[in-house]
Amino acid sequence: MNGRVSGREGWIRRLEQVDRRVIFVLMGLAIILPLYTGWSLQQTPTKPVQDFHAALETLPPGTKIFIADDWDPGSKAELETAAVAVLTHCFRRGLRVIDATQWGTGAIIVNDTLERVARSMGKTYGEDYVYLGFKEGREVVMQAAAENLRGVYPRDYRGTPVAKLPILEGIGSLRDVALLVSVSAGYPGTKEWVQQVQRRFNVPMIAICNGVSEPEYQPYYNSGQLRGLVGGLANIAVYERLIGAEGFGTRAMVAQSSGHYMLAALILAGNLFFALSRRRTLLAVAIAVAGGGFFLWTIVRILAGP
Amino acid sequence: MRREIPLFLTFLFGTFFVSMNFLQGDRLREATGGFLPDQINDWMSIIISFTYVLGVGNVLRIHVKKVARRENGWGYSAATLAGLAAMMIYGLILWIPLGIAFDGQPASVEPGREWMTGMQTGSVFNWFYDAVYTPMQSTMYALLAFFISSAAFRAFRVRSFQAALLAVTALLLIVGGVPLGETVWSGFPELTSWVMEILQTAGKRAILIGAALGAISTGVKIILGVEKSYLGGRA
Numbered sequence: 370m371n372g373r374v375s376g377r378e379g380w381i382r383r384l385e386q387v388d389r390r391v392i393f394v395l396m397g398l399a400i401i402l403p404l405y406t407g408w409s410l411q412q413t414p415t416k417p418v419q420d421f422h423a424a425l426e427t428l429p430p431g432t433k434i435f436i437a438d439d440w441d442p443g444s445k446a447e448l449e450t451a452a453v454a455v456l457t458h459c460f461r462r463g464l465r466v467i468d469a470t471q472w473g474t475g476a477i478i479v480n481d482t483l484e485r486v487a488r489s490m491g492k493t494y495g496e497d498y499v500y501l502g503f504k505e506g507r508e509v510v511m512q513a514a515a516e517n518l519r520g521v522y523p524r525d526y527r528g529t530p531v532a533k534l535p536i537l538e539g540i541g542s543l544r545d546v547a548l549l550v551s552v553s554a555g556y557p558g559t560k561e562w563v564q565q566v567q568r569r570f571n572v573p574m575i576a577i578c579n580g581v582s583e584p585e586y587q588p589y590y591n592s593g594q595l596r597g598l599v600g601g602l603a604n605i606a607v608y609e610r611l612i613g614a615e616g617f618g619t620r621a622m623v624a625q626s627s628g629h630y631m632l633a634a635l636i637l638a639g640n641l642f643f644a645l646s647r648r649r650t651l652l653a654v655a656i657a658v659a660g661g662g663f664f665l666w667t668i669v670r671i672l673a674g675p
Numbered sequence: 676m677r678r679e680i681p682l683f684l685t686f687l688f689g690t691f692f693v694s695m696n697f698l699q700g701d702r703l704r705e706a707t708g709g710f711l712p713d714q715i716n717d718w719m720s721i722i723i724s725f726t727y728v729l730g731v732g733n734v735l736r737i738h739v740k741k742v743a744r745r746e747n748g749w750g751y752s753a754a755t756l757a758g759l760a761a762m763m764i765y766g767l768i769l770w771i772p773l774g775i776a777f778d779g780q781p782a783s784v785e786p787g788r789e790w791m792t793g794m795q796t797g798s799v800f801n802w803f804y805d806a807v808y809t810p811m812q813s814t815m816y817a818l819l820a821f822f823i824s825s826a827a828f829r830a831f832r833v834r835s836f837q838a839a840l841l842a843v844t845a846l847l848l849i850v851g852g853v854p855l856g857e858t859v860w861s862g863f864p865e866l867t868s869w870v871m872e873i874l875q876t877a878g879k880r881a882i883l884i885g886a887a888l889g890a891i892s893t894g895v896k897i898i899l900g901v902e903k904s905y906l907g908g909r910a
Contacts, residue, residue, distance in 0.1 A: 389825040396824040410854035413864050442812035474812075477794060477804050505727070506720040512695075513716040516704075520713050527795075569696065587871055588880045603853050626855030632824055633849045636842065639828040652833065663850075663859075670859045 378646065385642040392635060399631035403623040410622045414607045417590050421597025422611045424575045425455075428547055430463030433536065435546040437562055438468055438483075440554035440579075441475035447579045449482055450618045451605045452552050455577060456486040458612045460497070465536050467546065469501040469522065471510065471557045476503040480526055495534045502526030507557040511565040515543040515572065544570050551576040559586050563594050577605065634664065682900045689898035691715060734759065766793055766800040844870060 414422070428434070436455065440448035459466050470479045480500050487498050501522040504510050514521045518540060524530055531537045539545060549572045553559040559576040567574040575597040576586055583600025590598040599608050602625055606618035637660035644653035695703075695712055703711045738752035746752075769791045789797035833839045848870060850856050851863035896902035 387828075389829075392825045392828055393821045396821055400820065410858065412854040412857050415864060415868050442809040443816045445809065445813050446816070474808075477801060478809065481805075504720070505724050506716075507723070509716055509719040509723070513713070513720075516716075517713055521716075584871070584875050584879055587876050588883060591872060591876050601852070606854070622854045626853040628820060629849050629853045630855060632827055633846050635824050635828040636831050636846060636849075639831060640833050640842070643832050667855070667859045671855075 381642055381645045385639070385646055395635075396628065396631055399627045400624045403627045404620075406623060408623045409619070410626055411610065412603060412607050412622075414611060415604065417587075417598040417600075418604050418607050418611070419597075420590075421575050421577065421599045422458075422608060424548060424573070424597045425458050425462065425464070425550075428462065428464055431465060432547045433465045433467060433540060433545075434459065434548040434550060435543055436466055436468045436550045436552060437471065437558075438475065438479040438552045439471045439558040440479070440552060441472045442478055444554040444579050445478065446617075446621075447602050447605065448552055448554055448577075449478070450602065450609075450616060450621075451577045451599065452479070452482050453486055453616060454605060454609050454612060454614060454618065455550060455552060456483060457490070457614045460487065460490045460492055461612070461614075465496075466498040467501065467536065467540065468498065469514075470503050471507055471561075472554070473503050473505065475554075476526070495529070496536055499531075499534050499536050500526040501531070508561050508565050511557070511562060512569075515566045515570045518542050518545075542570075543572055547573070549574040551578075553578045553582060553586075555579075555582055558582070559589070559595070563589050567594055577608070630664075630667065634660075678903070678906060681906055682903070686898055686900065688715070689894070693894075693898070731759070762800065762803060765791070765798065765803065769793075844874075 425434075436452075436459075438452055440452070456466065466483075468479065468483050470476055472479075480502070483498065483500055487494070492498055502525065504521060506513070510521055519531055519537070522531055525534065543549065543566055549562060549566065551559040551562045551574065553562075553576060559578055559582070562574065562576075566572050574595055576589075576595050577599040578586060578601075580601030580603075583598070583604075586595065586598055586600065589595045599605055602618055602621060606615075606622050609615050609618045637656055641653055641656045641660070644650075644656060691711075704713065734755070738755050740746075741752040742749045742756065789795070790799050792798045794800055831842060831845070833842050848867055850859070851867040856863035856867070893902065897905065
């Protein structure tokens with residue numbers, strides 16, 4: 370009898386201390402396999418996403434807006450997708466885009482993304498859009514641009530004096546643009562733009578950011594300092610659908626969903642083995658019933674279809 | 676005087692930036708003939724740019740020493756130095772003779788020499804950025820998914836009531852924050868929005884306000900010269 374008990378405990382111990390490479394493989398499969406299913410998942414837009422969409426949608430064609438593209442290749446999966454969606458929306462609506470970045474490591478990828486979207490939509494550089502590039506200084510540059518944009522950026526990314534660019538006629542500072550759109554991966558980003566520019570100079574502002582930054586910026590949306598907020602790839606996918614330009618964000622939703630569900634399953638499994646190994650039977654039963662029931666219900670719902 | 680001058684400059688510029696928060700830049704610009712705040716902002720940008728020079732110097736000092744002494748992992752240091760040299764040669768040094776002074780025109784480059792053009796399209800610098808830096812950065816970020824899943828399995832344990840609250844909230848957001856959540860239960864979007872907008876915001880606001888008060892307190896101490904540890908040595 371003792372042998373059987375210790376054998377069972379041995380199994381639980383082994384499961385609790387399973388090789389991390391097994392977990393890596395499970396997570397890898399959970400992300401890769403759904404990409405080949407061709408399934409499509411849709412989500413209802415939340416109010417912050419609807420407000421973000423409305424802020425751009427209500428601007429009249431020809432309006433000049435400033436996009437702060439503060440991201441780099443580390444957050445490419447989320448924020449290149451976000452930047453493409455925002456630029457597509459702006460260009461479709463005939464808005465004129467003044468773009469710049471506060472991230473030195475993002476200067477090239479932001480330029481490439483802007484050029485790719487603008488060319489695909491037949492936009493003219495200097496008239497419909499301009500890229501001012503990167504300037505070191507972080508909060509100082511933000512504040513100075515709000516005071517004197519041409520002083521901070523005397524030339525654009527290509528080396529052309531900004532005085533020769535038609536799009537910048539009548540734009541002396543960020544106070545002259547109709548909207549500030551922050552595409553933000555962290556510091557310096559949305560929070561600093563709110564603190565240095567939005568609040569001090571009353572520039573209307575919206576933000577689109579990676580998932581990990583969303584909780585940080587939520588208070589600024591609730592206070593009205595941000596007029597709209599899109600956080601994380603799931604909401605970026607919703608925004609893509611709102612503007613009718615379903616791209617990478619939408620395609621990635623099945624993979625992201627199954628990755629999230631695998632993560633939830635791993636948390637539940639870890640706690641189940643933990644409870645069993647400590648002989649906390651009630652907790653183990655609760656986890657098994659609640660977790661098992663939830664995943665069973667998930668399978669039923671998936672098989673039942675939308 | 677070695678301490679008094681830096682302390683005076685800290686007081687002067689600290690006071691300037693605090694007061695700028697309450698003053699209209701346009702009026703100040705008119706009153707000072709453009710000296711304030713534009714000149715001060717330019718100085719700040721120049722000083723911040725010089726920190727890159729210090730940074731490069733520091734990287735060189737640490738890694739050259741490691742390579743010279745053949746310390747453990749010196750090969751990685753050699754790779755760091757090679758990368759630094761390659762990016763500086765193609766991004767900066769070769770670019771200078773091609774003519775950085777545009778004379779009001781975009782840079783013109785002879786055909787066939789685009790590879791030398793600093794950060795412009797077709798340059799070697801851009802190739803390194805697209806083919807080396809971008810995939811490596813994306814890979815580093817993507818690895819998080821695997822390490823988080825391993826950590827979640829091993830460390831996210833319900834050992835107390837507080838840990839149970841954290842686990843339940845995290846699970847709600849993990850399964851409810853993606854589109855599959857809405858397929859499973861239509862109430863998930865509303866529930867996750869409530870958690871994010873009410874529960875999370877309340878906690879985050881408290882942290883933000885606390886951090887801001889701490890920053891104000893530290894800032895006042897630095898401006899008034901009470902806190903001097905940033906000067907180094909025996910403050």
